[in-house]
Amino acid sequence: MSNSRYSEDWQAIATAVKEQARWRCAKCDRQCLRPDDDITGLTKSERTKITLTVHHHNRMPEDNRAENLIALCTTCHLACHTRQQSNIPPGQLSFEF
Numbered sequence: 001m002s003n004s005r006y007s008e009d010w011q012a013i014a015t016a017v018k019e020q021a022r023w024r025c026a027k028c029d030r031q032c033l034r035p036d037d038d039i040t041g042l043t044k045s046e047r048t049k050i051t052l053t054v055h056h057h058n059r060m061p062e063d064n065r066a067e068n069l070i071a072l073c074t075t076c077h078l079a080c081h082t083r084q085q086s087n088i089p090p091g092q093l094s095f096e097f
Contacts, residue, residue: 005061013064014054021071023052030073053077 007013015035023034032052033039039047055072056063072080 007062007064010061010064013069017054017066017069018052018071021052024071025052025073025076026070027072027076030075032073048074050074055080 018032023032024030025032030050032050033047051074052071053074055070055077057068057070060068
């Protein structure tokens with residue numbers, strides 16, 4: 001059994017949220033990378049800025065109700081965790097590339 005607070009189907013849930021958002025940040029409207037986009041020539045920093053993530057409004061990763069989830073670019077997602085109390089310290093957020 002995993003110690004993760006995220007459900008086993010989290011990747012599928014997150015992908016569905018991102019697809020529904022048309023791979024755009026709900027806060028700043030930045031167009032983010034889709035899974036099949038060519039990232040040749042992009043630095044890690046450039047990729048990070050245009051990576052779409054999914055944020056839990058109530059900071060509870062176990063709560064995957066649609067109204068609790070929002071697609072945010074990395075910058076906006078980190079701002080949420082920096083400005084407000086969070087269940088995960090900003091330095092421990094992980095992003096897949």
